[in-house]
Amino acid sequence: MSGPVADAVVDASRKALGPVGVCLPVSFTDPLSIERQRAAVGSLERAGYRAVWTNEVIGKDALVQLAMLASATERMVFGTCIANVWARSPQTMHAAAAQLAQAFPGRFVLGLGIGYPEQAASVGREFGRPLATMRDYLDGMDAPTWPPAPDAAYVRIVAANGPKMMALAGQRADGAVPALFPAEFTAHARRVLGPDKLLVVGVSVVGGGSGDPKAAARELLSARLSMPSYAARLSELGYSAGDIDGVTGRLVDAIVAYGDPPAVAAKVREHLDAGADHVTLLPEIGGDFATAVTQLESLAPALATL
Numbered sequence: 001m002s003g004p005v006a007d008a009v010v011d012a013s014r015k016a017l018g019p020v021g022v023c024l025p026v027s028f029t030d031p032l033s034i035e036r037q038r039a040a041v042g043s044l045e046r047a048g049y050r051a052v053w054t055n056e057v058i059g060k061d062a063l064v065q066l067a068m069l070a071s072a073t074e075r076m077v078f079g080t081c082i083a084n085v086w087a088r089s090p091q092t093m094h095a096a097a098a099q100l101a102q103a104f105p106g107r108f109v110l111g112l113g114i115g116y117p118e119q120a121a122s123v124g125r126e127f128g129r130p131l132a133t134m135r136d137y138l139d140g141m142d143a144p145t146w147p148p149a150p151d152a153a154y155v156r157i158v159a160a161n162g163p164k165m166m167a168l169a170g171q172r173a174d175g176a177v178p179a180l181f182p183a184e185f186t187a188h189a190r191r192v193l194g195p196d197k198l199l200v201v202g203v204s205v206v207g208g209g210s211g212d213p214k215a216a217a218r219e220l221l222s223a224r225l226s227m228p229s230y231a232a233r234l235s236e237l238g239y240s241a242g243d244i245d246g247v248t249g250r251l252v253d254a255i256v257a258y259g260d261p262p263a264v265a266a267k268v269r270e271h272l273d274a275g276a277d278h279v280t281l282l283p284e285i286g287g288d289f290a291t292a293v294t295q296l297e298s299l300a301p302a303l304a305t306l
Contacts, residue, residue, distance in 0.1 A: 002094050002142045003172070005153045010174050010198050013155040016077045016106050017278045019306045020268055021051030023081055023202070024069075025283045025292035032289060037065070038072040040293045045076050047300035053081040053111070053280050058122045061087065063096050070104045078104070081177055081202060081280055082113030082159045085133070086120050090140025094149055101154035111177045111200065112137070113159030131164050138172045157198055161233060166192045174198055179282065180224055182254035183270040184237050190275025201276040203267060205283060206258040207295065214249070217256035220284065222247050257281065261302035268306060 022044060024037065041052055052069065056062035062080045070078050083093065097110045114134050117127040127133070141156075158169035160176040169176035170193045178189055179202030186201050193199055204220055207213035225231050231244050234251070243251045252258075257267035268279045281299070283292040 002098075002149075002156075003138075004174050005155060007196050009153045010155055010196065012106060013077075013109055014198055014277045016050070017079070017109070017200075018050040019272055019277075020049070020279050020281065020303050021053060021077070021079075022049055022281045022296050023053040023055060023283065025287065025289050025296075026055055026285050027289045028286040030289060034068050036289070037069060040289070041069050041073060041076060043293060043297060044300075045073060047297045048304050049296075049300060050075070051077040051079065051278065051280075053079045055081060056084045056087060058084065058087060058119050063100065066108070067100060067103070070100070070107060075107075077107045077109070079109035079200070079280075080111045081179075081200070081282075082111040082115075084113060084115045084119060085137045086115055086123050086125060090137045091143060091145045091149075093137075094141040095145050097154050097156070098149040098152045102150040102152035105152075109155045109157065109198075109200075111157050111159060112173075113177075114165075131168060134158065134165065135168060135172070138168075155198060157200060160189070162229065163192070170194065170197055175200065175277075177202065177280075179280075180204055180221075180230070180255060181233065182237065183274040184254075185233070186271045186274040186276050188237075198278075199276050200278045200280060201271045202280045202282050203257050203271060204255070205264055205281045205295070205299070206256055207260070207264070213258040214252060216284075217252050217258040218247050221252055221256060261299045264299050265302040265306060268303060272306060 054062045054065050062083050066078045100108045114130045120127040155174045157175040157177050158173045160166040160169045161178050166176055166189055175198030177200040189199055206217040234244055239251055257264040271279050
């Protein structure tokens with residue numbers, strides 16, 4: 001079974017995920033053992049989170065990671081944010097996703113993403129046109145596999161930050177997973193997708209260290225703004241060249257969740273009120289793993305009321 005699933009399956013996934021989850025912190029310097037990852041997921045579950053998301057780059061298999069983590073828990077829902085289309089063929093992606101859905105019923109969401117040109121080049125592929133690449137990939141996932149993949153339904157959402165990819169997510173998938181945008185974009189995404197699709201929004205969270213959290217949030221956003229397409233999306237939302245070039249406080253406040261737990265919860269609430277079904281907190285990539293897990297645990301009580 002591939003392609004968009006029945007509304008009842010999407011609705012069940014929406015309820016299982018709950019309003020807020022976390023992306024498991026990523027370390028670029030520390031080869032994390034599966035025991036440490038399982039311990040972290042257990043701590044996050046005890047803190048009250050119902051969903052954990054895993055990321056993927058070339059060389060890190062998010063689906064294998066997810067399977068090992070799901071097998072060590074009983075109720076936690078897991079998703080990929082995102083599984084990279086360059087990491088495996090579309091039929092292999094579908095077969096693996098269907099096996100996970102069969103092994104962990106109601107506890108798996110597949111988030112797909114096109115990634116970056118460097119990731120395509122690393123496996124000897126041409127990045128091409130992102131929209132056409134994703135459309136072809138979804139076609140490939142819908143093609144029969146041999147031997148047949150398990151007949152197990154799973155929710156398939158697409159990383160979509162641009163209007164055409166968002167439209168494709170609404171037409172050919174079960175929803176979308178945009179990231180690092182203000183609540184205005186979430187409202188726009190909901191209008192494009194309609195009321196029934198799953199909208200998962202990634203929000204960067206800063207504030208686990210001892211320094212100035214707003215300065216750290218500005219630094220994070222500055223790196224993202226080096227991507228012309230990202231800056232263009234913000235311009236379309238009404239942010240001025242001065243906001244974007246100067247990484248103004250207005251822009252930082254609109255996009256990044258930083259500060260104390262109530263402030264982070266308020267940012268999550270903005271996206272839920274704008275139409276998100278689920279908000280995924282994204283810790284700083286490459287930071288200290290244990291520090292990031294502790295930060296997420298400390299936020300859980302404030303998020304429990306959402």
